[in-house]
Amino acid sequence: MQPQESSVPYSKWDHSSQDEVSVVAVSSTEEASRWKRVSQKLCSGTCGIAMKVLGGVALFWVIFILGYVTGYYVHKCK
Numbered sequence: 001m002q003p004q005e006s007s008v009p010y011s012k013w014d015h016s017s018q019d020e021v022s023v024v025a026v027s028s029t030e031e032a033s034r035w036k037r038v039s040q041k042l043c044s045g046t047c048g049i050a051m052k053v054l055g056g057v058a059l060f061w062v063i064f065i066l067g068y069v070t071g072y073y074v075h076k077c078k
Contacts, residue, residue, distance in 0.1 A: 042051055 041047060
């Protein structure tokens, strides 16, 4: 009798180690869901739009002030 060819790939993983990995993943799920809830609240809806607008305005002023100070010292008369 000859062995039959199988189309299912052989997995070298020990099933007990997979259980250990899933246990570790379960313990970090709470922290991941907490961050997901915070990011959902801050990045979507009316609050998300307000955060993006405030971030854009803050970025504008940082670049504006940086350019102003740089231009002042570059074009300063001696």
